Amino acid sequence: MPDQIVTFILQVLNGLKIGSVYALVALGYTMVYGIIKLINFAHGDFIMVGSYALLYTMPIMVSLGMPAWIAVVMAIAICVLVGITVEKVAYKPVRKKGTNMSALITAIAMSLFLENLAQTIFGAAPKPVGTIFTFPDMIIGKVKVNGNTILTIIIGVSVMIALQFFVRKTRLGKSMRAVSEDGQAAILMGINKNRTITMTFAIGSGLAAVASLMYCASYPQATPTIGAMLGLKAFVAAVLGGIGSIPGAMLGGIVIGLVESLSKAYIGDLTGGVITSAFSDAIVFGILIVVLLVKPSGILGKNIGEKV
């Protein structure tokens, strides 16, 4: 196999890896948007909460003689708790009184609050996160694949399949879909809307915790702003796929991951060094602009007329 192809395969796998992280985070954005039409800018910071939770619970679990993976469960639980608290304390009161705009600004405020809170508690310096899972590297022919990459893709895909099952088949999943289609009608079918919203935040935050586990497996550092850029890119992914659409978020995440990884690898050569790999973030955000211009509803989004 020529070396170029090997590099290409590795880049695609890298893209799938980071793409599945984006996809999980994008799911949180899209589910919350679907249900209360709020872009939860604090969602990226739930990843940060997740990574600190992993960082601190892991040694505790180990010292208690429990297996390290319990820390993952703890991190998910902590993220879920933070997500629900943010919804109950900050968003719900604003939603009741104010407009969508005031809720949006509250979300930005929550994001800044969480980042600064983390900086006060944990300090601004990056802290190393220990590894929980190690997966042996795989060698197929000339291709040597990092075990973490495989593991991240596997976790990402399984979580997404589980989520699809949950949303399609379970009662709560169906009520989430019903509330996002028509909140008022859903209530009049006996669906408890507030409970459904709370559960949506819980699931979104839980997914963010899983995403932080996957992200930390490749970039094992926790910083107060770890979620800012990651969150923004995942948001682009959600918009690209069609915000509000769950399969859209998955697709958008994978596409953004692939674009980022392939552009990092090839853009320099393709443009003769005019655009370097340092531009890969710009390319990702460029996609956002193009999507908004060409198909604002996203790849899998619906064109929704204003409801009267």
Next chain:
Amino acid sequence: MNTPVLEAKHLGIAFGGLKAVDDFNITINEGELVGLIGPNGAGKTTVFNLLTGVYQPTEGAFFLNGDKMNGKKMHEVVRAGIARTFQNIRLFKSMTVLENVMVAFEMNYKYKLADAFFRAPRYWKDEEEIKEKAIDLLRIFNLESKADYIANNLPYGQQRKLEIARALATGMKLLLLDEPAAGMNPTETAELLSCINVIRERFGIAILLIEHDMSLVMKICERIVVIDYGVTIARGLPKEIAENPKVIAAYLGADDEMDVEDDTKEGA
């Protein structure tokens, strides 16, 4: 005597200084079909909104099978047994026909989330049972062949019927129908009429109906309540209502400026 399914006593709501509904009284017994009519803006839909917990009454109270419903949240009212349809269709548009009905069934079903994950056999059994029930219900409305269609792709008349089927699936005792025949052609209206008769026979539920199609109201309602400017101006049998001078005035009164003008022109 049996407790009436619905009893509203002196029900009223004011928005600021405006009394949208005032001193509204109604009693509906099991299996009864009562019509609620009135000119546009009379407060008919407001009455529905009061009876489903969308608005909290500022005066009076209403009871479902003798249980006081004031102060309950909307979904609690539905679970207690009051379901409704809307003036403009509000289906879950991108779900299938079957899913629309199943959602409503499931909300009133006992299993918990944990069952879905950890007690799979029981979950699937219940799920099958719900599906069968949902298909049964669709059959009444001749929709079973459309079960896998996306709701939005149904023709208008069938969307209306699906909305009623979905409301029935909540297992309610009282069904509130808000202009079910609006925008329907005569064939669709006739079909709707037979559907309403079938569900009454089959489920023995009480129905409160808002409708502008007078021939429909006169044909199927056992009793009629007429409101205008939020005040009840008449109640009684269809025949009595049709002859009631107050009702005629309220209905024609809404257009009377036009009529008067025409009259004067003709007179002149």
